[in-house]
Amino acid sequence: MTRRCYKVKEIKEILGIGRNQAYELIKSNRFPVLKIGKDYLIPMEGFDRWLREGDMGEVAELVQM
Numbered sequence: 856m857t858r859r860c861y862k863v864k865e866i867k868e869i870l871g872i873g874r875n876q877a878y879e880l881i882k883s884n885r886f887p888v889l890k891i892g893k894d895y896l897i898p899m900e901g902f903d904r905w906l907r908e909g910d911m912g913e914v915a916e917l918v919q920m
Contacts, residue, residue, distance in 0.1 A: 858899070859900070860889070860897055861896070861897040861898075861899055862894075862896065862897075863877050863878065863881065863895050863897075866880070866897055869906075881895055881897065885909070886898075886901045886902045886904070886905040887901035887902075
C-alpha cells in the first residue's frame with residue numbers, strides 16, 4: 856500500500872523547521888490537513904502542490920522563522 860500522507864515530523868524535516876513552527880504552519884490552512892484523534896496527517900498531494908506552486912518568499916520566510 857502506498858502512503859498518501861506526511862506526518863508532522865516529516866514536514867518538519869522537509870522544511871528544516873522546528874516542531875513549534877511545523878504546528879503553526881499546519882494550523883495556518885495553507886494546505887489540507889487531517890486531524891485524527893491527536894495526530895495530524897498532511898496529504899502529500901496538497902502539501903507538495905503548496906511547496907511547488909506556493910509563494911517561495913512565503914516558504915522561505917517560514918523556514919527562517
